[in-house]
Amino acid sequence: MLELTEEEKAILNSELATTGDKTALSIVVKAAEMLGAKRLVKITSSHIDGCLYHGDSGVLFCENLAKNGAKAKVPTTTNVGALNFIKTNQAKLSSEKLQMAQRLMDAHINMGCTPSWTCAPYQIGARPKKGEQVAWGESNAVAFANTVLGARTNRYGDFLDIACAVSGRAPYYGLHCDKNRNAEILLDVTDLPENVKGEDTFFPVLGSVIGRLAGDRVCAVSGINKIASEDQLKALCAAAASTGAVGLVHIIGITPEATNLPNVFGNERPKEILSIDMDMMKGAFHKLSQTKQAGKIDCVALGSPHFSISECKKLLEVSEEKDFKVPVYVCTNRHTAQELKAQNIYSKLERLGVVFIIDTCVVVTPILPGSGGIMMTNSAKFAHYSAGNTGYRPIFGSLADCIKSAQNGYATLNYGPWK
């Protein structure tokens, strides 16, 4: 049975709370009952997935909340929207849809959200500390917050995220609770060759394998004996949350709650131990490409999750300032774009043939020309969603291969250990 505090009961009953606040809390309460939570937990931040336009229904709901006085009670960032506010002509939506997408984004601003429009809020300073209770949406951001930051959130879907932000509370269940953060299965990569673990593509490919094996279970990964960069962990989390319903991965020796193996399993034995071998990894690598043609490509898409400053620097460095023959779409947030401009990187990349997509990305809203083509990408998440959402068939490869392919105008892959 769900027990509410006096304060929570007062919000649900009192005339003091706005109708919007009451609606938000009553959704959180009903969700808590549905999930079998015994109480709600106060949160310190929220990240809203529901600001991306998928149809009029979401707009009507959010406008209704905003109109009725709902206001975010905790610092709240917004995920990508369907519009690029900075280059407004990029999204090829009908004028009706553009208007609805704009109304949805406005409703969130009216509710007091910070207009960050990014799937990587952790790149722009939204970084809850280890143990902090938060309510985040956007599957990659959820996996990143739990895995890399050690903060505590479930996979909040659209609407429950804004309801949590407005009520400042979330149902206390799942990954908010200590015991549910223990791993159930162990994936061991010790036997993979060290040169594979050094590949640019290792983390997204491993993430795809993790998602398929773990499903919605918390898993631990052992056998990565080197420092992993934040961009690599971002790629792993995004991939795992695309192929599976992964909310938390403990990487032994790397992520904050994974100091040692017994700890991660709550001093119990793993329910399942799987050794990841090269065949599984190769299978996952090749599955990320959905075309056999090794010919002409139409574009390169980078930045799912949003490309970071260090990734943009690497792009500039590896390209050796040689022009691209096909457009290279770099999807990122306005904060990163501003920093790139300040460091004089933005215009250099544009001169090479980079098309920046700010506040959104090429897979969530129609930006790519025509009804389909071949897209090369180093993002497992783009590779997973591209064909269904855009009609573009992906070819997956390293950043270096993406750059070389863009410079040649045709897929140029150095398969290395993935042959």
Add this chain to the structure above:
Amino acid sequence: MSWCGQVLYSGTAKGTVLRLEAPISFWGGISPDNAEVVLENHPQRGLKITDKILIVPDPIGSSSSAAILLELLYAKIAPKGLILGTNKDAILPISVLVAEQMGWNTIPIIAMENPTFKSGEELEIKTDGTIHSI
């Protein structure tokens, strides 16, 4: 035959089963315009989920899936009921809570471990979470 599942959202429904044979994320997997399975390489690509008792043994992927289901409910092209293989996240059930708040159609959502229903079966879902073959 009858079975008992956990009620995530109570309601009644009667209809033909469509069982998703491979994991799917509603966002990226189901078109909000016509309720068709659009995920590349999905064995059921091209099928519509409208008016079915939809069995989703493994809901995966994007947290935007709630928006897709809400849009299907709003456009009256949603399944008649959902039977999920997990009760761990509220991504799909939340859409029905929102639909209720807005006064739109709602559908029953039941969670049960390893639902074994096959496509083509006729089922009835009752408000208490019992499922009956008809």
